[in-house]
Amino acid sequence: MTASGPGSAVVVGAGLIGTSVALALRAVGTQVWLSDADPAAEQLAADMGAGESVRAAGQAGGPADIAVLAMPPAAVAPELAAAQQRGVARCYTDVASVKQLPLAAARALGCDLTSFVPGHPLSGRERSGPAAARADLFLGRPWVICPVEENSAAAVTAVAALAQACGGQPVLLSAADHDRYVALVSHVPHLVAAAVAAGLEHAPPEALQLAGQGIRDVTRIAAGSPDMWAQILSANAGPVGELLAEVARELDAAAAGLGVLAGGNDDARKVLTDLLERGRAGVGRLPGKRGGPAPEYAMVQVVIPDRPGELARLFQVVGAAGVNIEDVDIEHSPGLPVGVAELWVRPESVDAVTGVLAAGGWPVRR
Amino acid sequence: MTASGPGSAVVVGAGLIGTSVALALRAVGTQVWLSDADPAAEQLAADMGAGESVRAAGQAGGPADIAVLAMPPAAVAPELAAAQQRGVARCYTDVASVKQLPLAAARALGCDLTSFVPGHPLSGRERSGPAAARADLFLGRPWVICPVEENSAAAVTAVAALAQACGGQPVLLSAADHDRYVALVSHVPHLVAAAVAAGLEHAPPEALQLAGQGIRDVTRIAAGSPDMWAQILSANAGPVGELLAEVARELDAAAAGLGVLAGGNDDARKVLTDLLERGRAGVGRLPGKRGGPAPEYAMVQVVIPDRPGELARLFQVVGAAGVNIEDVDIEHSPGLPVGVAELWVRPESVDAVTGVLAAGGWPVRR
Numbered sequence: 001m002t003a004s005g006p007g008s009a010v011v012v013g014a015g016l017i018g019t020s021v022a023l024a025l026r027a028v029g030t031q032v033w034l035s036d037a038d039p040a041a042e043q044l045a046a047d048m049g050a051g052e053s054v055r056a057a058g059q060a061g062g063p064a065d066i067a068v069l070a071m072p073p074a075a076v077a078p079e080l081a082a083a084q085q086r087g088v089a090r091c092y093t094d095v096a097s098v099k100q101l102p103l104a105a106a107r108a109l110g111c112d113l114t115s116f117v118p119g120h121p122l123s124g125r126e127r128s129g130p131a132a133a134r135a136d137l138f139l140g141r142p143w144v145i146c147p148v149e150e151n152s153a154a155a156v157t158a159v160a161a162l163a164q165a166c167g168g169q170p171v172l173l174s175a176a177d178h179d180r181y182v183a184l185v186s187h188v189p190h191l192v193a194a195a196v197a198a199g200l201e202h203a204p205p206e207a208l209q210l211a212g213q214g215i216r217d218v219t220r221i222a223a224g225s226p227d228m229w230a231q232i233l234s235a236n237a238g239p240v241g242e243l244l245a246e247v248a249r250e251l252d253a254a255a256a257g258l259g260v261l262a263g264g265n266d267d268a269r270k271v272l273t274d275l276l277e278r279g280r281a282g283v284g285r286l287p288g289k290r291g292g293p294a295p296e297y298a299m300v301q302v303v304i305p306d307r308p309g310e311l312a313r314l315f316q317v318v319g320a321a322g323v324n325i326e327d328v329d330i331e332h333s334p335g336l337p338v339g340v341a342e343l344w345v346r347p348e349s350v351d352a353v354t355g356v357l358a359a360g361g362w363p364v365r366r
Numbered sequence: 367m368t369a370s371g372p373g374s375a376v377v378v379g380a381g382l383i384g385t386s387v388a389l390a391l392r393a394v395g396t397q398v399w400l401s402d403a404d405p406a407a408e409q410l411a412a413d414m415g416a417g418e419s420v421r422a423a424g425q426a427g428g429p430a431d432i433a434v435l436a437m438p439p440a441a442v443a444p445e446l447a448a449a450q451q452r453g454v455a456r457c458y459t460d461v462a463s464v465k466q467l468p469l470a471a472a473r474a475l476g477c478d479l480t481s482f483v484p485g486h487p488l489s490g491r492e493r494s495g496p497a498a499a500r501a502d503l504f505l506g507r508p509w510v511i512c513p514v515e516e517n518s519a520a521a522v523t524a525v526a527a528l529a530q531a532c533g534g535q536p537v538l539l540s541a542a543d544h545d546r547y548v549a550l551v552s553h554v555p556h557l558v559a560a561a562v563a564a565g566l567e568h569a570p571p572e573a574l575q576l577a578g579q580g581i582r583d584v585t586r587i588a589a590g591s592p593d594m595w596a597q598i599l600s601a602n603a604g605p606v607g608e609l610l611a612e613v614a615r616e617l618d619a620a621a622a623g624l625g626v627l628a629g630g631n632d633d634a635r636k637v638l639t640d641l642l643e644r645g646r647a648g649v650g651r652l653p654g655k656r657g658g659p660a661p662e663y664a665m666v667q668v669v670i671p672d673r674p675g676e677l678a679r680l681f682q683v684v685g686a687a688g689v690n691i692e693d694v695d696i697e698h699s700p701g702l703p704v705g706v707a708e709l710w711v712r713p714e715s716v717d718a719v720t721g722v723l724a725a726g727g728w729p730v731r732r
Contacts, residue, residue: 020699023699023702027701040731040732041731043729043731044667044669044706044729044731047669047704047729048669048699048702048704048706049702049703049704122576122578123578124578124580127697130706131667131697131706131708132697133699134699134700135699135700135701135702136699136700136701141578142575142576144576171572171575171576173572177572180573181570181572181573181576182576184565184566184569184573185566185569185573185574185576185577185578185580185581186576186578186580186581188562188565189562189580189581189584189585190580191617191620191638191641191642192558192561192562192584192617193580193584193645194641194642194644194645194646195558195613195616195617195620195641195645196554196555196558196613196645196648197644197645197646197647197648197649198616198641198644198645198647198648199550199554199609199612199613199648200550200551200648200649200651200652201644201647201648201651203550203551203648203651204547206537206539206543206547207546207547207550207551208551208651208652208653209508209537209653210488210508210510210537210547210548210551210552211551211652211653212488212489212490212507212551212552214490214551214552214555214556214559214586214587215551215552215555215652216652217583217584217586217587218555218558218559218583218584218587219555219645219648219649219652220580220583220649221580221583221584222642222645222646222648222649223646223649223650224646226639226642226643226645226646227639229638229642230635230638230639230642233624233638234624234627234632234635234638237624237625237627237628238624238628240624241621241622241623241624241625241627241628242621243565244617244620244621244624245617245618245621245622245625246565247561247562247565247617248614248615248617248618248621249614250561250564251557251558251561251610251611251613251614251617252611252614252618254557254561254610255607255608255610255611255614256607256611257607258599258600258603258604258606258607258610259603259607259611261600261603261607262603262604262607266600269596269600272557272595272596272599272600273592273593273596275557275560275561275564276557276560276588276592276595276596277592278560278563278564278567279559279560279561279562279563279564279585279588279592280560280563280588280589280590280592281563281564281567282562282563282564282565282566282567282569282585282588283563283566283585283586283588283589284589285566285567285569285574286566286574286577286581286582286585287574287575287577301410301497303410303413303414331493331497331498333386333389333414333499333500333501333502334500334501334502335393335501335502336389336414336415336501337415338413338414338415340410340414340496340497342497363409363410363413365406365407365409365410366406
């Protein structure tokens, strides 16, 4: 659903996130004022159609419905204090990747917390700056909102509506939970990716030419801006440090196990298998990913000719036998006249399904 | 180029790699015999069109031109000894991900090393088994060949021709170099991915719903088979253990730095920035990836209307000014009537290019 946006908004900070918020708001008809410490960034965002440059206009209009502070975590509170002083908007949010630090700083600076609702859209790219901005950056992505006790209900509602107007899914969390969760799913992976990538810095070209999709995927996020990430990680130092120390311990134990294995003692293999199995289980918990077969189903593989109607015929035969297919995958090597259908069924149905398929002339493997 | 394949081949091991080799060889007309300890896997591969099942035929024909041993590293040497005993083929190769261990074991078992040339196609999927096989699995990918002193020239040539017939790019390396290189670009990243993924095993669902593309990419390879990977890693324990210990040290130092930062001492930020910068430099060295701007060029951003001919007009104006555009990127947010062209030029050309573009009416940012 596309929600209606605020009537007017001020976006402070015309980087990737700020300009993307502005573009998304413009798309739902919000009047947007843009400002950035860098006049060229502010003007580029305006030229892209993200709103009106405050600098070019001389001045924003009266208080806007909402102000979005799009800047690194440590910059949020001082900017909030200044903006509230000038009465820039009726309510305020930020989009920084860390939530406890800006909130604590805002309290310390005596900001008005009835109107400031911290937020964090979980979207990003390796690129930064207004040129990389996209109106659809937040589409279908979580947008965390961390209401605090002092917040007015109106301010919380306005920030949730902003998130929806940008296409995001509002998720309510405490600032402490948010910071621990992003440490786990974003900040620690970033540092780990950087550590693996750092090992490539002086690698021989002959080694790099062997690189495949695996290491490209593992290291992709390490291409992000070191300055920006140092700011984010520093602002969430406690939770990130604790979790990262755990990962370092895991890897150190695995390295020690490998040392024992290299010495010819095979007993140490268990530490590897254990880590690999927990890793596979962890990947399987990521929403929208299948982490290996669901344990309650069994798989039957059937070779099928690659022509229209074959799959329908197969489903028909299996259905007629009273067997419910819980899930299906098709594997097909390009250029081959056949594919392999993988049918997931209840274990008690394996005999029945194998029987009817074999009787129907399909090569089948349980 | 598609090289002509061997006239006949025996593929021992009908898993992902073995069946993919067989499919690729069938596509260039090679007669292929398939065998696998698991009769159902052997039959499935045969039903997919990967060749003739040795079991179904009762017996393979006379010695084939080449035998491909497609099995875990530790199984290669015993299989090689048995196959050479039976005179299965005129020359032999394997496809295991580790090269020193099978080679040393083959020597120890007294195998004939004139006819055995170790190999490793750098291709894979998270899935395993014959159903996941693809004829194009090796297309354009490096296929490492590790000739040894005893090899006959004919055997080395035959294995290189096999790699090319499968669409791979032969790369000659010593077994020791191979093992260190794959430790760096494949085995260590796999364990690191597993360690990050293991942290998700007991994570709260609210944390997992915040997961984005970053952690999905970092952990993707950890979905691979724990058994198979434990075998690979154990077989390359020395090189992997050493490099992994380095990564663990990096992360431990970063965790310690974060602890100091959390205590309020900002001096520790340097350890983070340093790691992030080395990581970014490392990603930039991966072939085919641009790791940030080439340092010798400067970038000029221009907002351009999203309509045919605009880019041509822009290039014409810049070209007429005598400026060479070294590289160009286009950023375009869907639904917007404009995009941003990023022009990379020599630093001494920035003034000229900015001038002619501004004069031509384009909004420009240097």
